[in-house]
Amino acid sequence: MKNPAKSAPDGAPEDVNRRKLLSWLSGFGLFGSAVIAALANLIFIKPRVTYGAPNRFSIGKPEDFPPGARIALDTRRVCIVRDGDSLAAISTTCTHLGCIVAVSETGFACPCHGSHYDQDGNVTGGPAPRALSWYQLTLAPNGELVVDKDNEIEAGKYLKV
Amino acid sequence: MSTQTVTRSRDGWLALPGNIWRSVFRNPLPDSDLGRASTSFTNFFLHIHPVKVSRHSLKATYTFGLGLMSAFLFLILTVTGVLLMFYYVPSTTQAYDRMLDLRGTVAFGIFLRNMHRWSAHAMVAVVFLHMCRVFLTGAYKPPREFNWVLGVLLLLVTFFMSFTGYLLPWDQLAFWAITVGTSIAGYAPFVGKDVRFLLLGDSTVGQEALLRFYVLHVAVLPIVLTMLATIHFWRIRKDGGLARPPEEDALPGESSTPGPMEVVSAAPVVMATSAGAAAAAKPLLERKQYGIQGLVRGPITKVGNISDRSKFSWPSLFQAELLVFVITVAAILVVSLFFNAPLEEPVNAMHPPNPAKAPWYFLGLQEMVSYSAFWGGVGIPTIEVLILLLVPYLDRKQVGVGRWFAKERLLPNTLFITFAVLNVVLMVIGTFFRGANWEFVSPW
Amino acid sequence: MSTRLSLAIASLVVLVVHGIVFYDQFLNRWEKHQTAYLEQARSLAKTDAERQSIDAAKPRIEQIIVTQFGESRVDRCTTCHIASDDPRFQAYSQPLHTHSYSASLGDIEKNGRWERRHKFSDFGCTICHDGQGRGLDTFYAHGEDENWPQPLLGFATQANWKPAYKAKLTGAEYMQSNCAQCHTEDSFAGTPLVTRGRQLFFEKGCYGCHRIQGLSHGTLGPDLTEVGKRWRIDYLWGHTVNPRDYSAVSFMPKFDLNDDEIKALVVFLKSRKGMNFAETTMDQYRAKLQQTSLPAGVGANADNTPSAARGEQLIAQRSCTACHRLGDKDGHISPDLSYEGLIRDDNWLMAHFKEPRSRIPDSIMPVFGFSEGDYRSITDSLLSRKTPPNFKTGEETYKGLCARCHGEKGDGKGVTYLYLDPAPRDLTKAAFMTTKPEERFLTSLKEGVPGTSMPPWERVLTDQQRKDVLDYVFKTFVKESRRELKERKVPETNPVAFTPESVNAGEQIFLQRCTGCHGRKSDGKGPNSLDISPRPRNLRNSAFINHTTDKRLFTSITYGVEGTAMPSWMDYGLTQTDIGNLINFIRSLNPKPAAAPAEGKSPKLTSRLTVRR
Known part of the structure; x- marks a missing residue:
């Protein structure tokens, strides 16, 4: 409704500059407010906390995962892999259409459409377009492992404990 | 219709931005009266306004922009309300937690809630003041009777909007205010208990009531209010703009005491392309072409460049409206910056606060209820609303229209002021002078 | 022109407010705390990888969502207290302080590393500390906001708390009431105050009036099963110290308690939240069925002891002296029992125990519901007190x-x-x-x-x-000598015959003249009674009325009672017949036990007659 470029109608010539200035000031104020308000609403809409399952969680101590273990945490949709003293967290969400892949002897297999992955999550068959994601795994100061699903890392990057 | 509205098309990529701009805004900034006129009616947002508007209607001290202000407050409420809906959950277990989140976690959450809360209070107050303005200037006289009725309905819907919103935070204040408020409704004869049951969906305020109030608050009532308000605005145009004294419509050279308004307004000024009839009436209007927009019921249709007591809506009216908008927004923003919306203890259905008070605009009712449950809660309010609805049909004399506190209207004005002041006094007593056990206390 | 100017000014106001609000959103205290933590953590980091991950970290709201204990909780406390589980920050001050490790909390030290018994990721924070888990600044998160019912236990006080109690309401020991939500054993080592409070609840006789599900079933006072859920510790403290500060009509006695005892009671009461995370619903139901009324030890039956001696023990165990006086112990609430053997007889005491109001209709003494044998023993013990005092003047x-x-x-x-x-x-x-x-x-x-x-x-x-x-x-x-009054003409016995008509006439007069003070139920609790001293008589106090002669009633009604609010009704036009009718009405409320039925048999009937209307 508001048109910031609104100019003064004809009037006394000496007033024209003053009118113009005031119009520009109002325009500046309102346009600026509109921009800030729009930005603020964007920030407002973006949740700063989530109400579902947290994306960053502790999974216990490294000792809980013996060398050679491949333990899928189904509720968290992540598989903890331990190879010697190297640990990694691999997503168990199929990259095809989001089913939960099962841990198989050769790696991972999706029950929905038959995608297959190797032990590092690379696609070996089926319709899956990409390899499974690797999530950042860190050792928290209290000695527990923390998976951060917001933070994908390149495949093959292990945490040494 | 006019040469200005014809789009001057140009070819080439360089002209593209200009062409797009012109396709949206058909008129360049007007520099002639014709341009000002077409700016008004070629813009979707502006076309509900007349091209020219009486100087009397533009006077700030005549309307104080109250009607417009309530419309803008509703706009603010809609915007902030929709935003708040993103985080609100109408569930007894979550509603209060979401309030805490709005306050603590969500960016700008508390500010938006403040804006919504204070705008809601302001809207109730401004709508009431708007009604006072219309009454005290005699603006409900024919042909505007029905618009007054619409206004009264809008007032009621506003109350109800505010009331339903009151429950949503699900804190002690909300819970007990609604408990008290709906109990007042329960005193209505024959239907009271059923109305209360329908409203609450249960015998007490609980999850069902919260859901029902939520649906009423965010869907049903806003739609009803929008429709009523739209008709309200439309009627302003169709009833010939804002009410004003007849001499405001007198044309130059015409006697300053024209015939009774009803005569003029009773017969719509239908004007055809033939100038014959008009020419017979007014030599000045000779050889004028009238467009279809001339088919408007009202004392006079503003066409042509007759020097009368009116101004072009662009820019005078739009500037004034914009000012009302910006002032309203500024006031709400400043209040929201300094005062936080209340959030009391989470609901505890076992421990009512003492005193348990309804929202402030119902405290007049609650005060009356403390004397007589039926008369205070149902009888007197019903009579008040009925009288308000009937006023324009009872008081039809065309005197004192468009002037504040007209001498000719001493009796109705006095009655109305008494009515308004009485209600406000009861509200003030209920708000500030009632303490524990509804006993009289001094606020000092 | 002025329109344009106002428009410009208003627009700029709008812009400024928008600016302030927008800017303000980025000034969160928790972000500062997190930035400080990250800086410190970076300097403490040992490996490059650690440093890199810290560099990549940005301040964000941390939260722990706990669902396994009752209603789900969202605790965002670790947003500020981000170092609470980082053992390197033990020397730092709050909020960047490591939550202390302690063997008493069940934490275990292994190879110099502590391991928590109550992991924060499982329990959250507010389950022990209270406070508002969703708040993100100290005022709200710590529950200093008066509208929050659970301020941090022992660490935060609210502005409207009584200054006199505030200092006494701080200290980590108040958190024991939350420990007791799961650790419900009667004498759990971690919650000594709860244990002591539970003892006091019985010692001081609280259980006689108050019900706590599974512990007691008193009915005179409010049910305390969920008292800790609703009330803050300041209210519990204040109400225990002086009930009338909070409720003018409370008839709960003011007990002689020292601060330590009050604290134990407050912690115990705060632990009553009506829920128990460790118990299953089935457990709760079983407890309800069982309705254990007395803790172990109280009322233990000592065989072979003579009844009176056993009564002596019972009196001590059940803390009669929490209210009564007996020898040198005095609860300052109810009558002196030191000479009971000279004052009451066996019938009176037994009947009074079973239903105190059968003897003194407005007594506040609760019905304790002990066994017949226990009453017998206590009665015997009281009756053995037969030594008169030796007062000289x-x-x-x-x-x-x-x-x-x-x-x-x-x-x-x-x-x-x-x-x-x-x-x-x-x-x-x-x-x-x-x-x-x-x-x-x-x-x-x-x-x-x-x-x-x-x-x-x-x-x-x-x-x-x-x-x-x-x-x-x-x-x-x-300090004044006796006054001789003019001779009063009062019949010795009621001249009006006791007939239904007379009683009805008396009731009519009573309803018109007397209810303002004596109340519609003639129980002395009329609307004006609170302002009168001495209070109007309870005319349903059968023991009193039946003992009072017609002559005295006649005198009191006809001439009024000097020094009380009872006026002379002769002056208000009541005739002798009217007064006779009134007396018949009053007598009809208090029927004499017909031919003295066996003592204690349905004593309620004599004192609780319904009003005929």
């Missing part, structure tokens, strides 16, 4: 026996006066004292006043001692 007698109720100053405000109904007579009211015949006072002293707490002193005091104490009262408190 009237003054000694007064101070030894009377002052406890009638007050040191004789104004009827002794330590117990609040809990006695009818209240003790104000002996300084000369108008009353000087107009009643001396025999009446001597009779009251000798025989007591039935239906009230004034006991018969006949066997406790000699005739001479009673005379002396009356003289002392007149000399010290009344």
Whole structure:
């Protein structure tokens, strides 16, 4: 409704500059407010906390995962892999259409459409377009492992404990 | 219709931005009266306004922009309300937690809630003041009777909007205010208990009531209010703009005491392309072409460049409206910056606060209820609303229209002021002078 | 022109407010705390990888969502207290302080590393600490906001708390009440205050009036099963110290408690939240069925002990002296039992135990619901107290026996006066004292006043001692000599026959004239009664009314009672017949037990007759 470029109608010539200035000031104020308000609403809409399952969680101590273990945490949709003293967290969400892949002897297999992955999550068959994601795994100061699903890392990057 | 509205098309990529701009805004900034006129009616947002508007209607001290202000407050409420809906959950277990989140976690959450809360209070107050303005200037006289009725309905819907919103935070204040408020409704004869049951969906305020109030608050009532308000605005145009004294419509050279308004307004000024009839009436209007927009019921249709007591809506009216908008927004923003919306203890259905008070605009009712449950809660309010609805049909004399506190209207004005002041006094007593056990206390 | 100017100004105001609000959103305290933490953590980091991940970290809201204990909780405390589980920050100050490790919390030290028993990721914070888990600034998160019902236990106080108690309400020990939500064992080592509070609950006789599901079933006071859920510790403290500060109509006695005892009681009460995370619903249901009323030890049956000696033990175990006086122990609430053997007899005591109100209709003594044998033993023990006191002067007698109720100053405000109904007579009211015949006072002293707490002193005091104490009262408190009243014309017995018509006529007069003070139920609790001292008589106090002669009732109604609010109804036009009808009505409310049925048999019926309407 508001048109910031609104100019003064004809009037006394000496007033024209003053009118113009005031119009520009109002325009500046309102346009600026509109921009800030729009930005603020964007920030407002973006949740700063989530109400579902947290994306960053502790999974216990490294000792809980013996060398050679491949333990899928189904509720968290992540598989903890331990190879010697190297640990990694691999997503168990199929990259095809989001089913939960099962841990198989050769790696991972999706029950929905038959995608297959190797032990590092690379696609070996089926319709899956990409390899499974690797999530950042860190050792928290209290000695527990923390998976951060917001933070994908390149495949093959292990945490040494 | 006019040469200005014809789009001057140009070819080439360089002209593209200009062409797009012109396709949206058909008129360049007007520099002639014709341009000002077409700016008004070629813009979707502006076309509900007349091209020219009486100087009397533009006077700030005549309307104080109250009607417009309530419309803008509703706009603010809609915007902030929709935003708040993103985080609100109408569930007894979550509603209060979401309030805490709005306050603590969500960016700008508390500010938006403040804006919504204070705008809601302001809207109730401004709508009431708007009604006072219309009454005290005699603006409900024919042909505007029905618009007054619409206004009264809008007032009621506003109350109800505010009331339903009151429950949503699900804190002690909300819970007990609604408990008290709906109990007042329960005193209505024959239907009271059923109305209360329908409203609450249960015998007490609980999850069902919260859901029902939520649906009423965010869907049903806003739609009803929008429709009523739209008709309200439309009627302003169709009833010939804002009410004003007849001499405001007198044309130059015409006697300053024209015939009774009803005569003029009773017969719509239908004007055809033939100038014959008009020419017979007014030599000045000779050889004028009238467009279809001339088919408007009202004392006079503003066409042509007759020097009368009116101004072009662009820019005078739009500037004034914009000012009302910006002032309203500024006031709400400043209040929201300094005062936080209340959030009391989470609901505890076992421990009512003492005193348990309804929202402030119902405290007049609650005060009356403390004397007589039926008369205070149902009888007197019903009579008040009925009288308000009937006023324009009872008081039809065309005197004192468009002037504040007209001498000719001493009796109705006095009655109305008494009515308004009485209600406000009861509200003030209920708000500030009632303490524990509804006993009289001094606020000092 | 002015429109444009105002428009420009208003627009700029809008812009400025938008700017302030927008800018303000980025000034969160928690972000500063997190930035400080990250800086420190970076300097403490040992490996490059660690440093890199810290560099990549940005401040964000941390939260722990706990669902396994009752309702789901969202705790965002670790947003500020981000180092609480980082052992490297033990030397830092709050909020960047490591939560202490302690063996008493069950934490285990292994190879120099502590391991928590209650992992924060499982328990969250507010389950132990209270406070508002969703808040992100100290005012709200710590529950300093008066509208938040659970401020941090022992660490935060609210602005509206009484300053006198505030200092006493801080200390980590208050958190024991939350430990007890799961650790419900009667004597859990981690919650000594809860254990002590539970003991006090029985020792001080609280259980007699209050119900706590699974512990007690008193009905006189409010149910305390969920008292800790609703009330903050300041209220619990204040209400325990002086109930009337919070509720003017409370008749809960003011107990003699020291601060440590109050604290234990407060912690115990705060732990009553009506839910128990460790218990299953089935457990709760079983507990409800079981309704254990007394903790172990209390009322343990000691065989082979003589009944009286066992009664002595019971009196000690069940803390009768929390209210009563017995020898040198005094609860300052209810009558002195030191000479009970000389005052009451077996029938009276047994009936009174089973239903205290059968003897004193407005007694506040709860029905304790002990076994018949226990009552027998306590009665025997009380009846064995037959040593009369040896007072030499009237003054000694007064101070030894009377002052406890009638007050040191004789104004009827002794330590117990609040809990006695009818209240003790104000002996300084000369108008009353000087107009009643001396025999009446001597009779009251000798025989007591039935239906009230004034006991018969006949066997406790000699005739001479009673005379002396009356003289002392007149000399010290009344200070005026007796007035001889004009002779009053009062019939000795009611001349109006006791017929239904007479009773009906009396009821009509009563409803018109008397209900303002004596109440519609004739129980002395009319709307004006609160402003009157002494309070209007309860006309349903059968023990009292049946003991009062027609002549006295006639005198009181016809001529009024000097020194009280009872007016002379003769002046208001009541005739002798009217008064006769009234007396018949009053008598009809208090039927005499027909031919004295067996004592204690349905005592309720005699005192609780429904009003005929």
